[in-house]
Amino acid sequence: MGPADRLQILFAHDEAILRINTRLRAEAESFEPARKQTPQLLLESPKSHLNSLHIPASEYKTAYEASLSDPAPPSPHDGTFCPITALSRFPYHHIRGELMQRVASKFFDKGQFWDRPWDLYYIHAPPRLGGRPLLVVPMALARKLLKEINLACDCSLSLPTEEERGLVLRFNRDGFPQPTLLGQSSDRTTKDSLEATIPQSCTYNQSLWDQETYLAFEKMMEAAASSAKSKSKSKAKKQRLRFRREIEAGDAIRRAQCYLGLRADPTDIIDCKWDEQSAPESEPPQLASDKPAPYPFMSEPIFISLDVEVNERCHTLVTEVGISTFDTRDLIGIAPGPLGENWQSRIQSRHLRVQEHAHHVNSLYVRGCPNNFEFGTSEWVAADKVSAMVQNSFAHPTFFDGPDSQLRPLVLVGHSLASDIQYLELANVPIINASDGGSQFSDRFDTAKSWMIICGKTETQSLGAVLGELGMTGWNLHNAGNDARYTMQILVAMLVKHSLDSQ
Structure with missing residues (x-):
């Protein structure tokens, strides 16, 4: 029994997973969408993958133009990722004073953050957190951006590593599900188009998890989801708390x-x-x-x-x-x-x-x-x-x-x-x-x-x-x-x- 057959048995209940292109077969082999028995693992190129799903190519044209024209492989990663939305708001949430304005003007304010190559991955949040997909990028790319910022602005910025801050996500732990590669983008439009292709939320079967591992994963994902949220609510909450203390x-x-x-x-x-x-x-x-x-x-x-x-x-x-x-x-x-x-x-x-x-x-x-x-x-x-x-x-x-x-x-x-x-x-x-x-x-x-x-x-x-x-x-x-x-x-x-x- 080959790898494709084993995957077929393991994930027969989830058609979305079976349609992922695992590249286990040569691209020359063609997929026959007319065969409707049991969903097969997609093993072809992205183009044949789209045809097999019978989805209008116009919806994905922008998303895949970059990857078709630029076949560069994704950057290697060590299992650590960063939520890209939280990273895009990094100076506004984590830098203060005049340095914040310098960094934001040069790298963030006018969309410069998105106009650089990003290897996009996604992973679904646990059901308790809504199951929505979280878009992440390898930590190596985040560090590369910060290195450029430090050189240009003569500073020494780094990402906070505390797990409760939700900016450094360590998926390289036993039992943790892994982010799935979505594609490469170099502008905001491509990123949005790729994000629209993320399949529906998968269902986490807690019975297959060690409880401690599942809770650790859930806690990490919760911190990641909150890391990108606007801080205005937090400031308003602090202001209300201060007013209440003054009244008391x-x-x-x-x-x-x-x-x-x-x-x-x-x-x-x-x-x-x-x-x-x-x-x-x-x-x-x-x-x-x-x-x-x-x-x-x-x-x-x-x-x-x-x-x-x-x-x-x-x-x-x-x-x-x-x-x-x-x-x-x-x-x-x-x-x-x-x-x-x-x-x-x-x-x-x-x-x-x-x-x-x-x-x-x-x-x-x-x-x-x-x-x-x-x-x-x-x-x-x-x-x-x-x-x-x-x-x-x-x-x-x-x-x-x-x-x-x-x-x-x-x-x-x-x-x-x-x-x-x-x-x-x-x-x-x-x-x-x-x-x-x-x-x-x-x-x-x-x-x-x-x-x-x-x-x-x-x-x-x-x-x-x-x-x-x-x-x-x-x-x-x-x-x-x-x-x-x-x-x-x-x-x-x-x-x-x-x-x-x-x-």
Whole structure:
């Protein structure tokens, strides 16, 4: 049994595959289309192939003129390919600045990309991805283009090789289906005509695949399909996400103002000193730095700011924890003072140092100063006791209220809070309860994001930069105890200043 007979048995159910010209027979042999028994493998030249399918030659004239007039064989490949559509948009998606314009003008903007020889291959996507054919070219041709670009523009561009980027497709893996040669093109019209000749989607029989191999192939094809998509949707999504975060940060600022009596509680306005409905002609109470807060403290919460310092070479080793608490009940009848200085004096601060890591002082990226706590005396604690110490600070006796000793609302404060939460989890101090997915904190407040919104900036700033813009001085930053204290002071100062400015 010869190769053609074996292929006939294997693919008898798929006429499209049987009509592929495998060139197993000599071109001199003629194919007889009148024989209708079982579809035979096409083994002739492209011209006789068209006749055998009874497809009007006019539909394929343009597509095959180049290959008939230029019989050059396709370039060799090593099993790696690149999606040609994604490659045609390479500078717009992967280069920035002035270089992008230079590359695009010289090689892409006016269709120059298509006016070069391309060996076109195709492969169908898995059914879950729609089954549409993906047009690919050998990686050698993509590298050749980039080499020309690098020489012409004096740069060093290369294709990103990460599989999730979808630009380098490695089909040279066991069990992966292989792209099928479609033809050669040297202009956009020929490429489009050749693409129109791709047969209908083939059906992947997953039962014949190793599951791991099939999933790997599907993942690669999904990345390839998305690599050519316009990035405008992604930018719009990022913009919507940014807007949502700004709205959330603005809401957090208003809630914090209510907690400190700087704004009326919107959920219980009748109990406030000023009721818009009952006194429409009167002015709302005004905040003054020399008078107590004009409104009741909504929920009377306790603010707790945390800062964590870790070994700069191993972030799983927590070296310091700073804790500052700020009880709104301590502010009753107290005027805030300029920038809330009178309120700031009511902050209670602690500095915990881990005994096992006492010898380590950060110096590579920041200048650590664990010995210079400015607001009290540092406390030594064993590494296995850090979690209990921090948790106990959340349960001070004065934080409970009522006959049932219910814990009063706790508000977590931090500067770039997400990183502090991550480091706390490394120290086995969970902010989110694993049992019910809830948090022991009723609210959170990120001073970095809030200051960015208040000032109308586009990026967050460091703790030291915010202190400077508020006219405050911070000593020995990157000491966890000091940073936690300054974070709480920033909270008070920015809210008082913002409330006064808003009036």
